[in-house]
Amino acid sequence: MKTDITRRAALLAGGAAALLPFRPAFAAYPERAVTLSVSFPPGGATDILARLLAPPLSEALGKPVVIENRGGAGANIGIGYVARAAGDGYTLLVTSSAFVVNPSLYRNPPYDPFRDFAPISTLGASPNVLAVKPNSGIASLQDLIAQAKASPDKFNYASPGIGTTPHLAGELLKLRAGFEMQHVPFSGAGPATQAALAGTTQVISAAQGSIMAQLRSGELRAIVQTGPTRAVDLPDVPTQEELGIKDANSETFLALFAPAATPAPIQELLAREVVKALQRPEVQQRYREAGAPVVGGGPEELRARVAREVPIWREVIQVSKISVQ
Structure with a gap:
């Protein structure tokens, strides 16, 4: 009898649980610190802009935002590291125009700019x-x-x-x-x-x-x-x-990316909060002082930028026979 009651209670509990609204694993994001992995050593423009973004983004997310520098190999080490990171929103990439250049400059880059990353926002550009x-x-x-x-x-x-x-x-x-x-x-x-x-x-x-x-x-x-x-x-x-020089526009840009597998709701949350953080007057002033005025165009602007620049730099590198290897 006791076993029968226990079984019935378990079935009832399971049925009640089925009626509760479904909460995906990322519903409470973020639950811990978020890491901005910078693909250059400390002290450079990319590192400085990441550190300027971290405090307002931390305030918006309600969790610490920490900086981790992974420089080397023309930014390939840091970019490749985030390309292989879990797509859970806790490891993000802050990098530069090297992101769109390296696939043509290096023989075996450790990432594909279209396949391996989700664009969050351009941060600044010079x-x-x-x-x-x-x-x-x-x-x-x-x-x-x-x-x-x-x-x-x-x-x-x-x-x-x-x-x-x-x-x-x-x-x-x-x-x-x-x-x-x-x-x-x-x-x-x-x-x-x-x-x-x-x-x-x-x-x-x-x-x-x-x-x-x-x-x-x-x-x-x-x-x-x-x-x-x-x-x-x-x-x-x-x-x-x-x-009169056409089709020659170029900028040195700094941008934020997430691993491609990052759930869309997390991508959207990050993009929204990053763009809002970049709209703060004090952040805009500091970015301008650093030589890279704020862009903050969100995912679509950054996606279009990457799609536009990868083939331009491929052409330049091939025609000019540029190689670092």
Whole structure:
């Protein structure tokens, strides 16, 4: 009798449970700390922007948001790590334009930008800038092209390194405008800037934020910027498109991605809260000071950006025969 009663109680309990509303495993997300895995070492622009995002995002989610740096191999180590992470919303990727460049730059990248990730939002973006010393005799892009055509084997430009977006922006400009200049890669924006200041190279191609101090001081003069519109901090510097160079727009962008298997409701929650965090005036000010004004366009903007840029950089890398291996 006791066994029969126990069985009946269990059946009733099971039936009652069936009437309760279904709660998926992610309904209470987040239940613990969320990690922003940055694909570069501490101290760089990507790391700085991630750390600026973490406090307001933590406040919105009600859980800690911690930064974890996984730099190396041109960002491939960090990107590949998140590509293999669980799609539970607790490990997210903060990376740069390397995300859209590396699949064409490296022979065996550890990820597929379309298959392995869900876009959450672009965080910030900086145009690339071509700049010269004020006494260079180059006052415009037309002057630069004329000098380069006069001495194509000697005229050169500095960049922060092979495969960086400033390097690729220089190659894209050459391709679209039909002229030649020699690329001189350096190990970062600092050494490239010093070379331009010393006159070792005639031109530097750099992300706006990395040379903004020299532009403000007058040590360097920007002659063209590569973004689709004029940057707020460079209102007098024309874009390439304004000067008749079509299909050459480029930016160095920073963005947030989740592993592709992340449930859609978690993706939507993250996108909503990230975009709201980026709309805060203090966050926008700090991003602008860091040289990468807020974009915050959400998943569709970032998805379109990736779809647009992957084939552009593939073309540039193949035509220019760029390789890091």
